[in-house]
Amino acid sequence: MNTKSTEILVGLFVCIGIAALFFMALQVSNFQALQNKAGYTITANFENINGLQNKALVSMAGVPIGRVSRIQFNADDYNAIVSMRIDQQYTNLPTDTSASIYTAGLLGEKYIGLTAGGMDDFLVEGSVIELTQSSLILEELISQFLFSSSDK
Amino acid sequence: MNYLQTYLQAYLQKIGHVTLKSLAKLGRASLFFYSIITALPYVLMRPQLLIKQMFSVGVLSFWLIIISGLFVGMVIGLQGVYTLSTYGAEASLGIMVAASLVRELGPVVSALLFAGRAGSALTAEIGLMKTTEQLSGMEMMAIDPIKYIIAPRFFAGFLSLPILALLFSSCGILGGHLTGVELLQVDLGSYWTQMQQTIDFYDDIVNGIIKSIIFAWVVSWIALFEGYDALPTSAGVSRATTRTVVNSAFAILFFDFLLTAIMFGSA
Numbered sequence: 001m002n003t004k005s006t007e008i009l010v011g012l013f014v015c016i017g018i019a020a021l022f023f024m025a026l027q028v029s030n031f032q033a034l035q036n037k038a039g040y041t042i043t044a045n046f047e048n049i050n051g052l053q054n055k056a057l058v059s060m061a062g063v064p065i066g067r068v069s070r071i072q073f074n075a076d077d078y079n080a081i082v083s084m085r086i087d088q089q090y091t092n093l094p095t096d097t098s099a100s101i102y103t104a105g106l107l108g109e110k111y112i113g114l115t116a117g118g119m120d121d122f123l124v125e126g127s128v129i130e131l132t133q134s135s136l137i138l139e140e141l142i143s144q145f146l147f148s149s150s151d152k
Numbered sequence: 153m154n155y156l157q158t159y160l161q162a163y164l165q166k167i168g169h170v171t172l173k174s175l176a177k178l179g180r181a182s183l184f185f186y187s188i189i190t191a192l193p194y195v196l197m198r199p200q201l202l203i204k205q206m207f208s209v210g211v212l213s214f215w216l217i218i219i220s221g222l223f224v225g226m227v228i229g230l231q232g233v234y235t236l237s238t239y240g241a242e243a244s245l246g247i248m249v250a251a252s253l254v255r256e257l258g259p260v261v262s263a264l265l266f267a268g269r270a271g272s273a274l275t276a277e278i279g280l281m282k283t284t285e286q287l288s289g290m291e292m293m294a295i296d297p298i299k300y301i302i303a304p305r306f307f308a309g310f311l312s313l314p315i316l317a318l319l320f321s322s323c324g325i326l327g328g329h330l331t332g333v334e335l336l337q338v339d340l341g342s343y344w345t346q347m348q349q350t351i352d353f354y355d356d357i358v359n360g361i362i363k364s365i366i367f368a369w370v371v372s373w374i375a376l377f378e379g380y381d382a383l384p385t386s387a388g389v390s391r392a393t394t395r396t397v398v399n400s401a402f403a404i405l406f407f408d409f410l411l412t413a414i415m416f417g418s419a
Contacts, residue, residue, distance in 0.1 A: 003200070006204060006207045007203055009207060009211045010211060013206070013210055013214060013312075013315065016315075017315030017316075017318055017319065020315070020318040020319050020321075020322040023322050024254070024318065024321065024322065024353075025357065027344070027348070028254065028322075028325060028351050028357070029348065029351040029352060029353040029356060
């Protein structure tokens with residue numbers, strides 16, 4: 001094997017490796033980390049997030065428009081502060097937008113659904129969503145149902 | 153009583169001997185590694201040497217990695233559908249295939265194959281060079297064998313294994329597609345979208361690459377050192393080759409546990 005064809009094969013090998021990396025980034029993973037940097041963060045206080053995870057989807061009308069970036073416990077009011085990173089192209093969310101925690105499917109992941117309000121002002125970096133609805137907790141529903149039916 | 157004493161003494165002596173011997177070997181290996189690192193500028197100034205070694209270490213392992221990756225992915229596809237269908241969750245097959253390949257199997261299995269395919273060859277080559285006194289011949293001609301022979305092979309392995317691991321994972325994901333989607337009729341859309349939604353570029357893929365870089369370092373280091381440190385006899389070279397494969401496998405699995413605990417243990 002002469003030097004030239006060795007070099008060609010090594011070059012090909014490296015190129016295929018880079019192609020595999022691109023395949024991984026674009027086809028296999030959600031390589032939106034770079035795009036995510038362009039966007040703005042809003043927060044919402046929930047009474048109970050019950051299993052909402054970091055990086056969970058934030059959607060409006062079922063379309064993903066951002067991701068949960070941080071979840072903290074608020075020791076003053078004993079509730080949860082959820083920070084959401086919204087993609088930069090969705091700048092026209094009204095200030096009275098409401099946020100709820102839903103479950104995708106019966107056993108699926110939790111996500112945040114936003115519902116637009118009617119105000120003319122828009123949410124900007126650092127805005128707080130006032131109207132929130134906590135996630136449904138199955139055990140609470142069942143126990144409420146059981147106790148209310150046993151009273152009768 | 154006297155009997156017991158001599159027996160005990162001999163036993164303690166043996167333990168001490170083994171400990172000191174392994175420490176001495178570790179010391180020799182560290183010095184060896186240090187001299188490889190200091191030879192890096194020399195290798196970078198002569199890329200010809202590096203390219204030649206990348207051919208024999210990387211390109212020649214290409215088909216082994218491609219075919220093994222494809223088959224491993226196909227098996228995970230079959231097993232995944234079989235297990236997930238119990239819960240009616242075949243749609244999550246993509247996540248299962250991609251996560252297990254990218255995080256664990258890709259780096260680990262390709263490193264094990266690399267140790268068997270390239271590591272053993274490196275040990276045998278270097279060991280034979282030592283046995284036939286080529287290395288000391290070079291030293292006589294004032295050519296440093298570490299710079300000319302060892303370091304190019306080390307950095308070639310260092311560059312090749314991450315590429316091979318990426319290829320392994322990619323082929324595995326395509327293999328999972330073949331059996332899961334084409335053969336067992338899992339929905340094409342859910343296979344790829346659920347995978348894309350769950351696999352994170354930095355947390356999963358970059359961590360997988362970091363793993364394979366560390367495995368590359370471990371395997372190349374062990375293989376070259378065992379060859380360099382081999383007894384210059386045919387039996388010595390054969391034993392060194394065996395030690396390369398065995399010790400590399402142990403080291404890969406140990407480091408994999410350590411890295412997984414660091415990377416994914418706190419979640």
